[in-house]
Amino acid sequence: MIVLIVDDDQTNLALFSHMLKAIPDVKPVTMAEPIAALAWCASNDPDLVLVDYMMPELNGLRFIQDFRDLPGKTTIPVVMVTADIDTEVRHRALQLSANDFLTKPVNKTELRARVTNLLALRAAQRQLSTRAVWLAEEVAKATSEIVAREREAILRLSRAAEYRDPETGAHLLRLSQYSRLIAANLGMGTAEQDLLGDAAPMHDIGKVGIPDNILLKPGRLDAEEMDIMRTHAKIGADILRGSTSPLLQVAAAIALTHHEKFDGSGYPHGLKGEQIPLYGRIIAVADVFDALTSARPYKPAWEIDRAVALIRDGSGSHFDPVCVDAFFQDWSSVMAIYEKHRDEADA
Incomplete structure (x- = not known):
């Protein structure tokens, strides 16, 4: 010494x-x-x-x-x-x-x-x-393994939902990346961006509880069918809530609130403005844009310009204006995600 x-x-x-x-x-x-x-x-x-x-x-x-x-x-x-x-x-x-x-x-x-x-x-x-x-390294290693298992659980549950939902795996991937991009442009830290991106694919997990004749219907839903379809938000939250995992807690909040609208006209609880969790407000923008620009059994994919116009028109009513601005802040990255993970049917 x-x-x-x-x-x-x-x-x-x-x-x-x-x-x-x-x-x-x-x-x-x-x-x-x-x-x-x-x-x-x-x-x-x-x-x-x-x-x-x-x-x-x-x-x-x-x-x-x-x-x-x-x-x-x-x-x-x-x-x-x-x-x-x-x-x-x-x-x-x-x-x-x-x-x-x-x-x-x-x-x-x-x-x-x-x-x-x-x-x-x-x-x-x-x-x-x-x-x-050494202990810090071991704790970090164990924590990393837990997070990896949580992500695997999220992925497998999301895949289970895919078997019943006409949405594709590419939709979940694009949604995750659009959401990360919005979070980054809002100034969220990397850890929060990762949490949101990992939880985003669970947004529609509640659709596993929707009957096939409604979920897979090629035409427009009637009022009664729409009421049943809207229960998927609460079903998803019920599936995910009660966990001690921060990842599943965020996923539960997203599942419950991503169909709420900024003006209070959304569902299931008619939340308004910042009553809606920020994660839910972010997913709302990313999910609607991707749904519009993707082909579904009941509609063809919209042109990009038409989808952009709808998102901008919905700023302040359907969507949080701050989240909309963050989405369009880096438009080249949005388009890069869209082109890289584009569905064959959409192309």
Whole structure:
């Protein structure tokens, strides 16, 4: 372990170095200039510092203060060596986080005992630090595995819904990416973007509870059929709610609210404005745009310009204007997603 000795007296440096060499596994590093010693510490980590109090360039108190200000040096033990018995100096050194004192002339037995004890504490501290890093890595690994399993569950549930819903897997992929894009343009962090993108494919999971004669009907639904179809939002929320998983919680909120409208005319609860969760407002824009520009059993795909006009016309009534602006903010990326994951039927 490295012990840095800072003293402007070459005799003291030689004496302390000689005393410390008797301690196993200790390497003394001597420096007569405190400013140079601080520069060395900026790129090196000693395990212990012995610093003299009375030095011409920088006294021991100022050295300790500047040393502690260096990154990563707050926990390295420091011992002040001084002939001064003034208690005020010692009190000030303690305030600056000195760990121990030695008084000149230094007794070699006392020096070795104190250095050995402080190095033992330093070794234990480093072991704890290493252990903490290892634990953090293990926690991150376990968390990553949990998130991966959650994503797999979401994907499989979404695929199950696909077997009954005329929408395609490409729709779910485009929806996820459109939603991430809107979230990014709204200034959401990467973690929130990922959460939204991973949860988005579950928006219509409730359609598994809709009878085939309604879900797969090629023509327009009558009023009674439409009422039944609209229950898919609550069914989806019922399937997903109650989980401790943040991902499934977001998916439940999306399933319940992505058909709400900004003016309060949507379903199932007629929420208005910011009463609708932001995730639901984002999905509303992405889902309607993709539904319009995709072919379905009951309609052909709309032209892009026609879909854009409908989204813009619905800003403030159907859609949150902020989300609409965020969607069109990076139109080249929207078109890149559309072209990359375009359905064959649409093409």
